[in-house]
Amino acid sequence: MQRGSNLGRLGGYNQAVILDAIRRAPEGIARVELVERTGLSPQTISNVVRRLVDDGLVREDRKTVSGPGKPRTVLELEVSSRIAIGIHLDPAVMTVVALNLHGEVVASTDHRMPGVGEPDGIVSQMADAVETLIATARLDRKRILGVGLAAPGPIDGIEGMMVSPPMLPGWDRVPLREPLEELIDLPVWLDKDVTAAAVAELWASDRDAPSSFAFIYLGTGLGAGVVLQNEVQHGSSGNIGEIGHFPVPDEVPLCECGRRNCIGMSLNFVTLIRQGIEAGIFPKNHDEQGLDGTTAAIFELTSMAGAGNAEAQAIVNRAARNLAFVVAQVANVLDVQRIIFGGPLWDGLAGVGLPPLREEIQKHFVAKDIHQLEVVGSDLGEQVGAIGGACLVLDQAFSPKTRGLLLET
Ligand SMILES: [Zn+2]
Structure with a gap:
C-alpha cells in the first residue's frame, strides 16, 4: 500500500493512491478508512472522491453496518465504468481480451496467426480483431481506455515497434503502436509479453502481489x-x-x-x-x-x-x-x-x-x-499475455507512480 502526500499539486498522484485503495477493498471502504490507509487529509479525500464519483469511476450508494454507531457510506469501484483491451501477439496465435476495472475478462477471442514470417497486414488484422471484439461483446466505445499490446521481445519501446523477435523471421523492424492507433482511434501501449504478464499479476490476479x-x-x-x-x-x-x-x-x-x-x-x-x-x-x-x-x-x-x-x-x-x-x-x-x-x-x-x-x-x-x-x-492461465496487455492500460491509467510524483512536484 502506497501513502499519499498532502503537499503541493499532487492531484493526479493522490487520485491514483485513493483509487488504488478503493480498488483493493472489494467489500467497499468508508472515507475514514481511506484517511487511515492513505495518510491523506479528510479534505483531500473528499475532493478527490467527489471527482471520482463525478467521473463515474466510484459509487457511494451503499451503507454498511459494522459494530456500534450509525451505518457508514462505503465507496466502491464502478467496475464496468471503464474497459481495457489487451492483445497478445504470439507466433502461433493472437488473443484479444477486454477487462473491467477489477481485471476480470468480460470478452475474449482467439485468432490463428496466418501471417507468421509475413509482418505485412498484421496491424490491420489486429485492428479487425479489436473491432470484432467491440462489436460482438457490444462494448461501449466511450468507456474504452485504450489497447495494450503484448508482443515477443525485443521491442523498441520508444518507437513502438517489434525488432527481430526470434520466432518470427523476417520481422526486422515492424512498427505497431502508431499504425494501430491510427486504425482504431484509441491510445495503444506496447510492451513485451513478459512484462505485460507481470503487470497482469498486479491487476488481475486473485492474490495480493508482494511489493517486489x-x-x-x-x-x-x-x-x-x-x-x-x-x-x-x-x-x-x-x-x-x-x-x-x-x-x-x-x-x-x-x-x-x-x-x-x-x-x-x-x-x-x-x-x-x-x-x-x-x-x-x-x-x-x-x-x-x-x-x-x-x-x-x-x-x-x-x-x-x-x-x-x-x-x-x-x-x-x-x-x-x-x-x-x-x-x-x-x-x-x-x-x-x-x-x-x-x-x-x-x-x-x-x-x-x-x-x-x-x-x-x-x-x-x-x-x-x-x-x-x-x-x-x-493463476491467470494461458491468456496471461493478453490479460497483461489490457493491464498495461490499467496500470498506465490508474497506478500511483513515483515518477508521476516527480513530474508533478
Ligand atoms: Zn545464447
Whole structure:
C-alpha cells in the first residue's frame, strides 16, 4: 500500500493512491478508512472522491453496518465504468481480451496467426480483431481506455515497434503502436509479453502481489517481467528481463550466441523433443513438425511426465534444474519476495515442474535466512499475455507512480 502526500499539486498522484485503495477493498471502504490507509487529509479525500464519483469511476450508494454507531457510506469501484483491451501477439496465435476495472475478462477471442514470417497486414488484422471484439461483446466505445499490446521481445519501446523477435523471421523492424492507433482511434501501449504478464499479476490476479516480484514467462521464448517496490520495471527501451542466455551447468545444443550452455537452448522445444527422441519417447523426425506440432509434443512430454513416465520425468527434471539455477540468480540479483511462473507453456509443466523448481531455487537463494522467497505458478492461465496487455492500460491509467510524483512536484 502506497501513502499519499498532502503537499503541493499532487492531484493526479493522490487520485491514483485513493483509487488504488478503493480498488483493493472489494467489500467497499468508508472515507475514514481511506484517511487511515492513505495518510491523506479528510479534505483531500473528499475532493478527490467527489471527482471520482463525478467521473463515474466510484459509487457511494451503499451503507454498511459494522459494530456500534450509525451505518457508514462505503465507496466502491464502478467496475464496468471503464474497459481495457489487451492483445497478445504470439507466433502461433493472437488473443484479444477486454477487462473491467477489477481485471476480470468480460470478452475474449482467439485468432490463428496466418501471417507468421509475413509482418505485412498484421496491424490491420489486429485492428479487425479489436473491432470484432467491440462489436460482438457490444462494448461501449466511450468507456474504452485504450489497447495494450503484448508482443515477443525485443521491442523498441520508444518507437513502438517489434525488432527481430526470434520466432518470427523476417520481422526486422515492424512498427505497431502508431499504425494501430491510427486504425482504431484509441491510445495503444506496447510492451513485451513478459512484462505485460507481470503487470497482469498486479491487476488481475486473485492474490495480493508482494511489493517486489519477478514473473518468469515460459512460452516460445523465456523472459522475466520485473516489479520492484510496486512499480513495473521496463528498462531504458522496454527490454528488461532478457534471461535467455544465462548459463546453466549442463551442456546444451549450440545457441545462436555461440555458446553451449544457454538456458534458452536448454528449454528450447526442439532441444526437449530431441532429448525425447534419444530417450525413445518420441519417434525419429519428431522434431520437424513446425510450431504447432512442436508445441503439441511439449505438452505430450509434460503430460507423460505427469503420468509417471520415468524418461519423460528425467527430461522435465533436468530442464527444471537448469531453469531453477538461472531463476535463483534472477531472484538474487533483484532481491524479490516472490517468483511467479506462467505463460502458455506453464500449464502443461506446472504439476511436474513446480516441486523441483521450488526446491532448487530455494537452495540457491542467498537471502533465504533474511526473508522468504515464495515460488508459485500464475493463476491467470494461458491468456496471461493478453490479460497483461489490457493491464498495461490499467496500470498506465490508474497506478500511483513515483515518477508521476516527480513530474508533478
Ligand atoms: Zn545464447
